[in-house]
Amino acid sequence: MKISFKYVLAIILPASILSFGACNQPASSNHTNMTDTTTGQAKIPDSAAFEKTIDGKQTHLFVLKNKNGVEAAITNYGGRIVSLLVPDKNGKQVDVVEGFDSVGGYEKSTEPYFGALIGRFGNRIAKGKFTLDGKQYTLFTNNGINTLHGGKPGFQQVVWDAKPVDSTTLQLTYLAKDMEGGFPGNLHVKVIYHLTDDNGLQISYEATTDKATVVNLTSHPFFNLNGAGSGTILNHSVQILADGYTPIDSTLIPTGKIEPVKGTPFDFNQSTKIGARITADNQQLKDGKGYDHNFVLNKHPDSTPVYRRTRLAIL
Numbered sequence: 001m002k003i004s005f006k007y008v009l010a011i012i013l014p015a016s017i018l019s020f021g022a023c024n025q026p027a028s029s030n031h032t033n034m035t036d037t038t039t040g041q042a043k044i045p046d047s048a049a050f051e052k053t054i055d056g057k058q059t060h061l062f063v064l065k066n067k068n069g070v071e072a073a074i075t076n077y078g079g080r081i082v083s084l085l086v087p088d089k090n091g092k093q094v095d096v097v098e099g100f101d102s103v104g105g106y107e108k109s110t111e112p113y114f115g116a117l118i119g120r121f122g123n124r125i126a127k128g129k130f131t132l133d134g135k136q137y138t139l140f141t142n143n144g145i146n147t148l149h150g151g152k153p154g155f156q157q158v159v160w161d162a163k164p165v166d167s168t169t170l171q172l173t174y175l176a177k178d179m180e181g182g183f184p185g186n187l188h189v190k191v192i193y194h195l196t197d198d199n200g201l202q203i204s205y206e207a208t209t210d211k212a213t214v215v216n217l218t219s220h221p222f223f224n225l226n227g228a229g230s231g232t233i234l235n236h237s238v239q240i241l242a243d244g245y246t247p248i249d250s251t252l253i254p255t256g257k258i259e260p261v262k263g264t265p266f267d268f269n270q271s272t273k274i275g276a277r278i279t280a281d282n283q284q285l286k287d288g289k290g291y292d293h294n295f296v297l298n299k300h301p302d303s304t305p306v307y308r309r310t311r312l313a314i315l
Contacts, residue, residue, distance in 0.1 A: 016125040041093040042227070044073045044083050047104035052077075059103050062170050071091070074193055077103050078156040079117035079172045081221045083228075086199060094212035098222040098229070113220040116156030117191055118149045120176055120183050122218040123294075126253045131183070133212055139182035144251055149220075151181045155189075156220070170194040178211065185211030225309065234275025239308040240268040244296035250287050258296055266293065271308070 050061035059077040059146050071093075073083040084097040099114045106114060128141035128151070140151035149156070160172040169192060176187040192204040205217045224233050245266045246254040261267040265277035265285060278290055285291070297306045 007142070023041045042083075042085050042095040043093075044071060044085065045101040049104075050075050050077070050082075050301040052103050054103075054107075054159050059159055060162065062162060062164060064168050064170060064193065064195045066168050066197060066199065068197070068199055072193065072195055072201055074172075075106075076160040076162040076171055076172060077106060078115075078158065079160045079174075079191060079219075080106065080115035080156070081193075081201075081219070081249070082115060084201065084221075094227045096223055096225050096227065097147040112154070113149060113156050115221045116154075117160070117172070118218045118220050119189060119215065120150045120181065120187060121214055121216045122149055123216065124148050124251075124253055126251075128182075130214060132214065137184060139180055146251055146253065150183075153181060160191075165192075169193065176234055183213055185209035185213040187213065187215060187307060189217065191217075223309070232275070234278065235273060235308050237271045237273050238268050239271040239302065240295050241298045242269070242295035243298055243304055246294040246296065247284055248287055248293060252288060252292055254294065261295075266291075266295070268295075271310070 004078065006122050016070040044063055044204050045061065047061040047063070050059055052059045054077060059075060061082065062074050062076070064072045064074070069087070071083070071085040074080065075082050079108065080099070082099050083095045085093045085095050088094050097115060100109065125139060125147040128139040128147040130137055130139075139147040141147050142151050155174065155176075158174055160174045163173075165171055172191045172193070174189050176183070176189065178184060178186045186209065188208045189208040192202075192206075194202040194204070196202055198287060203219055206292070207215055207216070216281050224230055225236060226233075232276050243261060244258045245261050247257055248254055261269070265280045278285065284293065300306050
C-alpha cells in the first residue's frame with residue numbers, strides 16, 4: 001500500500017504570513033537584525049556558525065536569493081527558516097524572522113520550534129493517543145498530557161537531507177521510520193522552499209507512507225515585520241477572513257465546536273492590532289494564554305488572501 005499527499009503554502013511579503021498564534025511556549029531569541037557596517041542593510045548570519053555534525057549528519061546554512069534581492073536563509077537542522085530579508089519602503093533590507101545566529105542557538109533554545117518544519121503532526125493530539133483502523137497508538141507526550149508537534153523526536157530535531165535546486169529553490173527530504181515517535185508507517189517527506197519573483201516564499205510539502213497513518217505538516221517561523229529583535233508584535237495589525245473559530249479546553253485541545261467570532265476578541269475580519277483585545281476578560285484567551293486557536297476560514301477563491309498582517313511602525 002502506498003499513500004501520498006501534497007500541498008503548498010505561500011508567504012507573500014511583507015503583507016502576509018503563514019500562521020497566526022503560537023504553541024503556548026515561551027519564545028525569545030538572541031537573533032537581531034545583523035547589519036552590514038558599510039551599507040546598514042540587514043545581512044544573513046555567518047554560514048560557518050551552522051556547520052556542525054548532529055546525530056552523525058552534517059548541518060549547513062543554505063541561502064536563496066531572487067531577482068529582486070530578497071534572501072532566505074535555511075538550515076537543514078530542523079529545516080528551519082533562519083532569516084528572511086525583505087526590503088522596507090525605502091529599499092533597506094530587514095530580517096523579519098526571529099531566530100538564532102548559529103545552529104547551537106537552536107539546539108539550546110527553550111523554544112524548540114523557531115523557524116522549524118513541523119511533523120509528523122502539527123498541533124496537539126489529546127492525551128498522546130489516537131485510534132486508526134481499530135488500533136490505538138500511544139505517542140510521546142511533551143505538552144502536559146498531550147502530544148505537541150509530533151512529540152519526540154519531532155521534525156525540528158532532525159537533520160534533513162538537503163539538495164539545492166537553483167539559486168531560488170532548496171529541496172529537503174527526511175524519512176520518518178515506522179513507529180518513530182509512535183506513529184505508524186515509513187513516512188517519506190519532501191519539502192521545497194522557493195523564493196518567487198513577486199517576493200513570496202513558497203513552501204511545498206509532499207509525503208508518502210506505506211501504512212495508514214495521520215500526518216499534518218506545517219512550518220513554524222516567528223515573524224516581526226519591524227525586524228528581528230525590534231520588540232513586541234502587539235502593535236502589528238492582523239486581518240483574518242474567518243467567521244468562526246474552534247474553542248479549546250484548558251489543555252488547548254479543540255472542544256469540537258465551531259463558534260462565531262462576532263462580538264468576541266477573535267473577530268479579525270477587519271484589520272485589528274494583535275494586542276488590542278489580548279488582555280480582555282475572556283476565558284478562551286486565558287486558556288490559550290493569548291491567541292492559540294484555529295480559525296475557520298471563509299470560503300474564497302484560491303487567489304484571494306484570507307490572512308494579512310501589517311506592521312504599525314513605518315520603517
